[in-house]
Amino acid sequence: MAEHIRIGDVAPRVQYVGDGARTDFDFPFPIFATDDLEIRVGAVVLNGGYSVTGAGQSEGGTATLVAPPGVGETVTLRRRVRVERNTDFQDNGLLRARTLNDELDRLIAVLQEQRDEIGSALRQDPSEIGGQLTLPLRPARANRLLGFDSNGDAAIFPRDSGLLTAPYPGAIPRTAEDKLGERLSARDFGATGNGVTDDGPALQAAMNAAAAAGKTLLIGEGSHRTTQPLVLPGAAAGLIMRGAIVYAGPSDQAALTIGDGGTARNANKILTGLTVLRASVGPWADENEIGLVLRNLDASVVEIREVNGFTIGIRTVGDGRGFEDTTLYLGRIVNNGIGLDIHTLTASAWNTSVRYYGGHFAIGSSVNTTKDRFGIRLSAAPGAYVAHNRHVFDGPNFELQAEGRPIAGIPFLCQVNSRAIVARAMRMEGCSHFVARHTAGAQDHLYEVAWASQGYQVEIEHAAGATRLGGAVRTLHQAAPHVEARRELASVPAMRAAAIRWNASETGFEKLAVLSSNVAGSPAALADFVFPGLDNIALTNRGAVLGGGRALGFVVDARQCKDFALALDADTPRLMVMTFDANMNLLTDAAGQAVLASGQSVVWNPTARWWQGAADMEDATLTRLQAVKLSAAVGYAVIGVARIGTDYEVRAMRLACDPRHAPALLYGLPDLKHGVRELVAEAAWDPPSVAAGGTAQVNVTVPGARAGDFAQASYSVSTILPFIAQVSAQDTVTVAVWNRTGGAVDLNPGTVRVRVVKA
Template sequence: MDEHIRIGDIAPRVQYLADGTQASFTYPFPIFEAGDLEVRLDGLVQVGGYTVAGAGQSEGGSVAFDAAPATGTRVTLRRSLAIARTTDFQANGVLRARTLNDELDYQIAALQEVKDEVGSALRFDPSEVGGAPSLPLPAVRANKLLGFDSLGGVAVFDRGEGTTSVPFPGGIPRTVEDKLAERLSARDFGAVGDGTADDGPALQAAMNAAAASGKFLEIGEGTFRTTQPLLLPGAAAGLLMRGTILYAGPGGAAALTLGDGGSANNQRKVYAGLSVFRALQSDWLDEADVGIRIRNIDASRVEVRRAERFTIGVQVVGDERGSEDSDLHYGRLIDNRIALDLRTLTSTAWMNSLRHHGGHFACSSATNPGIGRFGVRLSAAPGAYRLHNAHLFLGPGFELQRQGTPGTVDAIPFLLEVDGRGLTARGVRMEACSPFVARHTAAFNDAVYEVAFVGTYGFTGCAVDYAGATRAGGTVLPLHQAAAALGTPRLVAEASNIRARAFRWDAASTGFEGLAVLSGNPTVPANTLTNLCFPGLNLLTLNADTVTLPTSRALAFVVDCTICKEFFLAAEGSALRPMVLQFDAAENALDSTAPALLSNMNIAWQGAPSFWWEGVADLDSLVGGLALNRLQRVTLAPNAAFAAIGVRGGNAASVLKSLRLYVPGTEAPMVLAGAGRAWGTREFSASLAYDPPSLVAGANASQIVSLPNVQNGDFVQASFAGQVSGFMEWTASVTNSGAAGTVTARVTNRHPSTTIDLSAGTVLVRALKPRV
């Protein structure tokens, strides 16, 4: 070993970035003893857990850790000498070179440390003349800002005195206090965000300050636990969250409320990154248990990253005024009985024109498995305004866990408890949901649900459940079907010219080809399909091109609705009222316990003896100056097997020109007319086994054939299926008319001299009702 350490021009500091496996690190500078080496891991001084080798060596040495530092840890090895004189030279004593060298080495090493530390300090440039100024005394610099004056000298300023400006053209000087107050942070008020401390008071103080100053509030990274509900008043400019509020407060309250209630207008707000998590899972019994409540927003933008474990995850409310014209973006809305609730609270509130983007509306399988759950609800408090209009949902995903197959609880994406018009949901994903994309319980119109995917239980999300609804206002577009079928409703029955279809049923009654005639007050007491659908009735006035339909008469298509329950009725004319008559599989009329529904108007039960459901307005009536009723969706009861769907006269001057019936493109129900049904057909036929007698020249024979519904005045014909002779002429005439009518078939031998005897065969008769 050398006589003494050689102190070279080497910085007394070295750093490494640990890789998780290396445990030994070298230091290239000399130390006098092991205690002279300071060891830090990520800036923290270590007091043990390592061994130092190489003390007293000019080339340095190494540090061996008992356990390799974790990956990414910054390892700092630094010489740190005690500044002290450890030797003394005696007067007139021997000046030994080793002792002198050791002292000089120690001083040089200490000066290297000073140089290293000074190099990390803020200092004047060497070109500047003059020494460093002294700081003002504590009494002068207390609660002041340290800065530089106009000459670049160090100075202290009041918080509202010193100015700065952005380094861009047009920037103006601003005080530091003004710049710092531009956006408030929850941590400015003592919020910790460690998930343990109660940050509720600090968060509320920050929210109050944001409202008082009209500033934007920022809640940074971390988990901010609160034992009290929080309110950000509407006077605040907005809220940005990068962390999460952990709500550990009382139940029956909103964890975070944004905006003011009453008549306040919460306009032009930005609420971004909202994230609220309930410490304990709600039991879903109290609807006042809300994660995020947003009041009276208008022209605003809302981003919800998370709302979990509440009865209602996010609730947008209209108080004395409403919420409208805003964009809302959703992330995880998990384990809430109602993930999103759009609710009016008063009779003067409204809920209109909101655009909803995305969202994962989901429940865990173990969360309150015996209670129904819904993704989106449109609701109103008792007595509140019930017309919710124009909501657009883009790409919502629902995974609601309906609990078993078949489901034992409701797990339905949309619940519409209010009236209104215009809900469009596009690209809906349904996973583990009920076989209904929506449930309507009131009179909502014009709701369109485009179902892009249904998983787990098969593609069964293609229906709307009308539980007590008074309107059939929903249309489901299942995207697994062909686009052509979805875009083209199927025409199943058409009478493009009602007048041209009229025919003489009997001397007093008119029938219409392909249609049944119905009476509002039939005299036949039976309530069957055969007795309530007439082939012809009186009181129908035939005009040159139209038919006058009185209030006591209806024309309808009769359909088999065993599978298809959705029909679309279109009629051309004036003062026409839609009507529906339903029958079960045994063809008995259904009563008021099986309601039919219309899409754009309410429907009323007429009761016996007609058993009609009919609309409360005419199809050509105006709503706000618009003819909204012209096309009606007709939704039949689940237990209906047959139905008559058509129109009756709305007044004594009602005129009918044409009538059409459509179904969704995936359906093809059978229309019942003729083929054994008396109504809607002009032609009847019958046959009878017959062996004509031997007829001499010029003689004839006749046979009576029963032909129900034949009337005097009908065109009748007879023919014979059997042996053929060109001299045997067959004719027919009506013998008796009425329900038990008969036709006489007559055969005449036209040969001038020969007797003819035909073999046995079948005589056929045909009657055709004349058009009128």
């Protein structure tokens, strides 16, 4: 075994990264004693809380820490031998090899440590010789800048020296103060961003300095807590926020106000990363409690990352002058009673022509659960300008936690006579069933709802005080294909009024065909499946109840148009589509998928020979606004509803189509006699001579006529004799001519025309 440590060419330093669990750390270099090992966790030198093994061993050893360093913390182990000599060799004395080796080992250890430290020092390249890099004396270098002269030697310069030049072609020398003054940082004024220190005074001092210099202020990373309201004057060029302002000040003031009021025009501002958080969510009791106020901005760009916890999150305000021609990029606007308030303070101010992109207006499920909440409000102080106009919102998202609660959770609250407010591609989650509440003279508003948890039943609430029908809702959710089908083909707005008593037991309806799920015989063509009336349909005061096996539908020519939309008022209806080719022959599922529908899938019913919805069309699950797409093979179709599971009432039906086409609605035709209340027929007749006071009669066949129907008749030859018509038997109308003159009348041959109106 060696009698002394052997010092190899091993760096006297090793470093690790903690994983939160490891406590043992090896060092590969030798140490003479435990005190020769320095241990740092991060930048902190440990003075205890560890043990060391391997002192005096050439291969090194292990340091064991009592507590494991945290995840990501650096652990540095390095040798730090005390530079001292404790031995002395006597003249003519015994020179022991072990003592000499120990001294040489210490010398080598110290040299390795020096080389390790010099390696990280600022020094000349080995290829350079000479030069003057010695620091000037302290009095000479005090309050000066250290740099290098034209020979590359160390030199000092006055702080106001213009010798700092950007390393790019064409750059000019500038003073250090000028370079440092390009942008102001809140940290230059003492802001810490540690979330504990009150940074309010520092932030306000920085904002005042930005205004005085006309500069952009940078508020760096971290949470900047303030107990005082802050104001960035309008003279500042802009504001960049990397961190957040956490407001813990009075609850009756705005946390951060940007821009001057009065007649000031705060134009061409760039404000990015704005984040204002209330230290704790307030009770929404005072509308003076506002997170962010933007005053009189014009032609500016504002990017807001988050405003959280205030009665009013953001207020844009025309104050003495106007707020206009500005673009706002909205991020998280959460836990505020009113997310964004578009406001005016005076009659001479305005708030117009502003663009908004994004915005997540959300409320936590446990936040102020008994209070109304609104995403965006348009408002004015008493006597202030009220014609806010041309505000355009793109893609806002509202999650207001009001659905199923006795509170209002509405995206827009319009309390002024606003004009041309357009919201596009909105999302509504957990809101009330109103996209907006209007309480004044708002008009020309358009709300486009891309998705809503309430389905398509979203409306505008015109509350007390509303003086105009203020806008329209364009609902895409569960209804986009239907909304785009804008050409109306047919409408039966009152099913009960459209009912036709076809005979004693069968009922039909104007414009509609009646179908059966079990047609007798071997039907194959369109005319075999559509009937003017069938039994098992009961009339109510408002509509008709479909019994088992019955369906109602519009018959359309689909050779050119393949896109249709059905809307109806009914109780849990079921979509039905029967398809035929261009020759009116039945198409089955053997021809492939012939029908697609919005909001649900369709299935083939082989017994009824029609396609039917996979589920009832109920509100908030599928929708009664049902779009239908037919395949290319379809030439004619019957589109309507069928009774599948239980009897239900139908009160109204409407069919629309692709506005590029105007397909024919088929009813009351020679080969398709369904859907008409009035029946007409004619027959050639050469009446016999009619004696005075006598009559002559002829029977005209009118399919569908029954006893009790109203009948009228006319004759194509001019005569003063009256013609009387009556339904004398099923499908037969008897027409009589009565000679009321004093002599015989011999009429010329002509045509008898008959009109029957079903009761």
